[in-house]
Amino acid sequence: MKYRTLGKTGVKISEVGLGTWQLGGVDWGNMSDDDALKILRRAVDLGVNFFDTADVYGLGRSETLIGKFLKETKGKVYVATKLSRRRWVEMKGWPAKYTLDMVREDIRFSLKNLGVDSLFLQQWHCPPTEWYRAGDIFELMEKAKKEGLIRHWGCSVESVEEGLLAIKHPGCASLQVIYNIFRQKLTTELLPQAKAANVGILARVPLASGLLTGRFQKGHKFSDGDHRSYNADGKAFNVGETFAGVPFEKGVEFAGAIGAILKPTEKAPMAQLALRWVLDQDGVTTVIPGATKISQVESNTAASDLPPIAAPAQGALRELYDTKIRPAIRGTY
Numbered sequence: 161m162k163y164r165t166l167g168k169t170g171v172k173i174s175e176v177g178l179g180t181w182q183l184g185g186v187d188w189g190n191m192s193d194d195d196a197l198k199i200l201r202r203a204v205d206l207g208v209n210f211f212d213t214a215d216v217y218g219l220g221r222s223e224t225l226i227g228k229f230l231k232e233t234k235g236k237v238y239v240a241t242k243l244s245r246r247r248w249v250e251m252k253g254w255p256a257k258y259t260l261d262m263v264r265e266d267i268r269f270s271l272k273n274l275g276v277d278s279l280f281l282q283q284w285h286c287p288p289t290e291w292y293r294a295g296d297i298f299e300l301m302e303k304a305k306k307e308g309l310i311r312h313w314g315c316s317v318e319s320v321e322e323g324l325l326a327i328k329h330p331g332c333a334s335l336q337v338i339y340n341i342f343r344q345k346l347t348t349e350l351l352p353q354a355k356a357a358n359v360g361i362l363a364r365v366p367l368a369s370g371l372l373t374g375r376f377q378k379g380h381k382f383s384d385g386d387h388r389s390y391n392a393d394g395k396a397f398n399v400g401e402t403f404a405g406v407p408f409e410k411g412v413e414f415a416g417a418i419g420a421i422l423k424p425t426e427k428a429p430m431a432q433l434a435l436r437w438v439l440d441q442d443g444v445t446t447v448i449p450g451a452t453k454i455s456q457v458e459s460n461t462a463a464s465d466l467p468p469i470a471a472p473a474q475g476a477l478r479e480l481y482d483t484k485i486r487p488a489i490r491g492t493y
């Protein structure tokens with residue numbers, strides 16, 4: 161496993177981290193505590209020292225399991241969490257305004273779940289674009305930082321516009337973005353700007369919710385409790401968070417075309433090559449694939465040791481994106 165510095169935090173984190181939305185036990189189907197803890201353990205054994213979670217994942221369950229794991233582990237793990245979507249779920253919509261008291265309350269909820277005194281990295285969890293334009297949300301984080309509740313703050317954004325607004329604030333340490341072979345717009349429109357501002361990039365949904373592993377066929381049915389069934393067209397939340405905004409059947413076709421370019425093998429399967437592609441893009445700090453099985457963690461962490469994707473394949477993937485994939489992406493991005 162190789163390590164890279166996460167923007168203004170100055171901390172070296174593994175270039176393959178672990179996304180833990182799956183540990184919430186909702187949106188991806190159920191997961192037992194035991195399986196969740198095994199996934200965390202295996203990731204750390206393989207060199208992962210960065211977990212991404214959120215207060216909303218299972219309304220505290222993902223954070224609580226991580227807290228339990230942190231108590232037993234001897235290794236140093238940096239945990240990034242997020243605030244605001246839990247309120248959005250509980251209130252069935254956004255509050256008119258986010259106040260400092262709400263931020264403090266959210267942070268204390270996460271501190272308790274994680275069993276720590278201060279959060280390593282707190283991120284806004286995809287709040288409305290208008291809040292980025294107004295800028296008050298950045299000052300709330302600065303205040304929480306001054307109070308010692310958090311060490312660093314960043315933003316999980318949905319669009320280039322939001323990302324560019326966030327990195328203008330000198331306190332913004334990192335951006336979390338939907339970034340994968342399906343979503344190449346950021347390569348030129350956000351990553352260079354973030355790098356110039358010394359803002360770390362956490363690439364989420366790097367496998368397009370599993371599509372970029374090449375394992376799905378047309379007509380595949382996901383279970384009712386899986387967001388890939390109820391949010392495939394963006395009915396519950398931003399369509400980009402499911403299959404990166406690409407309609408499923410088209411995504412299966414694109415994954416086939418990507419496989420023909422990347423030529424996966426048993427030693428370097430498609431999931432690893434898709435993660436490798438993200439790691440090869442200038443400005444990316446870390447990919448944070450989610451996993452529901454230990455074997456997935458084992459395969460995904462190995463992406464760090466693969467050689468870079470060769471230039472002709474990179475070029476062919478860009479052309480495929482420009483000509484076929486880009487017009488198929490739904491939602492603001």
Ligand SMILES: NC(=O)c1ccc[n+]([C@@H]2O[C@H](COP(=O)([O-])OP(=O)(O)OC[C@H]3O[C@@H](n4cnc5c(N)ncnc54)[C@H](OP(=O)(O)O)[C@@H]3O)[C@@H](O)[C@H]2O)c1
Nearest residue numbers: 179180181316364365366367368369370431449450452456
């Ligand atoms: N708004 C936000 O801030 C936001 C939104 C989305 C995600 N995130 C974060 O980003 C993380 C990653 O995104 P994501 O989990 O949505 O999408 P993802 O990483 O693109 O896809 C994860 C899914 O892909 C499949 N998978 C993973 N590794 C595999 C492998 N080696 N071989 C075959 N299949 C594999 C698994 O599907 P199966 O379960 O079907 O096996 C897994 O649940 C999340 O866990 C979360 O921490 C944040």
